[in-house]
Amino acid sequence: MQCPRCKNEDPKYFYRDENQIYCRKCIQFGRVNIDEVIQPKTYKCKKHRVKAHLNFELTDAQKKASVQLKENALKGIDSLVYACCGAGKTEICFETITAFLNAGKKIGFAIPRRQVVLEICERLKKAYPRLKVIAVCQGHTDVDDGDLIVCTMHQLYRYHQTFDLLILDEVDAFPYKNNDMLEAIALNACKGVKVMLSATPSRQLLLKAENGQLSIIELFVRPHGHPLIVPRCIILADFFQLIHLLFFMKRHGGQWLVFVPTIAMADAYGKWLSVFMPCSSFTSKTLCKEEILDRFKNHQLTVLFTSTILERGVTFKGVHVAVLQSSHPVFDESSLIQIVGRVGRDPNNPTGHALLYADKKNHAIKRCIYALQKMNESLLDLHECSG
Known part of the structure; x- marks a missing residue:
């Protein structure tokens, strides 16, 4: 047996209803019987005469x-x-x-x-x-x-x-x-x-x-041609990580996106720190998400504590990032690379700080640093060839 939609063949996901057997693995998209032929819906197609309008030229x-x-x-x-x-x-x-x-x-x-x-x-x-x-x-x-x-x-x-x-x-x-x-x-x-x-x-x-x-x-090269930011790993006990980060922020200034492993931690830190500076939190449970992102983009917030929800798909100009408890299982190699990738995207500000706080440098942290270093080596090779 195979589901015609999700291709499931695991018997535990099939259910018999009188003379019909249907798939429960993809039931959230509506019931489909295993002997059913899914008829494609007709969507309109037409030839266009268009070209993409960009306000910049590709490198x-x-x-x-x-x-x-x-x-x-x-x-x-x-x-x-x-x-x-x-x-x-x-x-x-x-x-x-x-x-x-x-x-x-x-x-x-x-x-x-x-x-x-x-x-x-x-x-x-x-x-x-x-x-x-x-x-x-x-x-x-x-x-x-x-x-x-x-x-x-x-x-x-x-x-x-x-x-x-x-x-x-x-x-x-x-x-x-x-x-x-x-x-x-x-x-x-x-x-x-x-x-x-x-x-x-x-x-x-x-x-x-x-x-x-x-x-x-x-x-592996951004349009501005500058190297990717390689994070700095700081080994500290969990309790001291936020304290060190606050001193670092005070010394270097700027706007910070701080990732933490849990929603509860993001909300707690955001609420506590808002007493001392413009600060908030952003998670999947946050109300008024657009409003908070707009405040951060308009530099009305200095620090935004967040879960992995903001690890990708968003761009903030001139932002620095830090990850507290970056050895937590929620942060894998892919996640850390995406988080560090928030830094240095702005052509007018292609540098910045990326700090990974951890009680130990685990495999994910090592792989993240290695991957970004290898990408920068490719950029160096490209510059040498151009030279």
Whole structure:
């Protein structure tokens, strides 16, 4: 037995209802019987005559990656874009998106997190102002068809065999990471070419690239050309970590994004420190999320304590980051690389501080530092070749 939607074959997820057997693994998307043939919904397609509007020019490295990605896609080759945080992964896809739009193809852009869906949707609207670009996620499901569809991974169940080009962003992030059901639904949504974007791809994806199952496109340099920030690891007992950080903040100044392992810790620290300085917390349970992010972006807050919810998909100009208890299991190599990647993205301020506080330097911390150092070595090699 196999579910026609999520491809589940585990007997424990199947349930018999009289003469029908249906899958319970993907029941959240509606009931589907194992002998059912899912009929694709018809979505409108038309040829366009558009080009992406950018208020900046791509760097030579971005142009090279962009051309390679388009060539792969037009040949029907799946690609993995392995690019550092802030390298411009979305912009690298624009040339490919434009080619498929002008050929009358259907395009989907899927992202794990709702907040990032809304942000990417706005960026695509600015790039393609003449097109109907829609976001399909929680709170935005009344309209599910447009010239460009941006959605969460979960919403891909609506688009069985729909997309000629499906771009899967942040494939290393929760809840898509290690989720067989969502991966199967994504595969079902694509009838053409897949493009996967990641700053921290899984070993499985890298192995597929090594085995020739997909093409890998690497980009480890940000548009401003400066090296990536490599974090400093500070070994201290948990109790002393916040004290050391406060003294460091006072000495160096600036605006700080401080990651902690639990929601309760973020709320407690944010509430306590707000007595002494402009400070708040931001977690999945925070009310008025947009208001707090706007206050931080407008420099009305000096410190923002947060959980891993802000580890990716957001950009703050000139921010420093710190991670308290970074050896906690919630912070893996991928998470730490994403967190450190918040620093140095602004062309006018490409440097900054990244501090990893821990009671010991565990494997995830070592791998994070090593990975960023290796990316910087690639940048050094590129400069030497250019010289």
